[in-house]
Amino acid sequence: MSESVLEEIDAFIREQRDLARAEGEIYALQRAIINIIKVRFPALLELAQQGVTGFQQPGALYLLTTQISAAPDEAFARWLLNTLMDYRVENGW
Numbered sequence: 001m002s003e004s005v006l007e008e009i010d011a012f013i014r015e016q017r018d019l020a021r022a023e024g025e026i027y028a029l030q031r032a033i034i035n036i037i038k039v040r041f042p043a044l045l046e047l048a049q050q051g052v053t054g055f056q057q058p059g060a061l062y063l064l065t066t067q068i069s070a071a072p073d074e075a076f077a078r079w080l081l082n083t084l085m086d087y088r089v090e091n092g093w
Helices: 003-040 040-050 058-070 074-090
Strands: none
Touching: 003 040, 003 058, 003 074, 040 074, 058 074
16 A cells, blocks of 8 residues: 555544544543532432433533532522533523
8 A cells, every 4th residue: 555545544544543532532521420419419300311312512511510510509500501501402402
């Protein structure tokens, strides 16, 4: 094989690896949010599952993870999840 073909293959493999890593990070953050809700605010579990599933922005998911972890009560956690749902609706997700 020529060197240019090998470079293209290498670039493709790196791209796929980076994509898989990003998808894994998103999945892990989604699961973390759902698990935190399950332990701290079980009444909000269904709302959390609906809100988090399919949401693909790692920065926002990370922020939500920290906010849900520090939520002082269920009402605040509900507000956070409803805000996420509103954002999804407004952006056509």
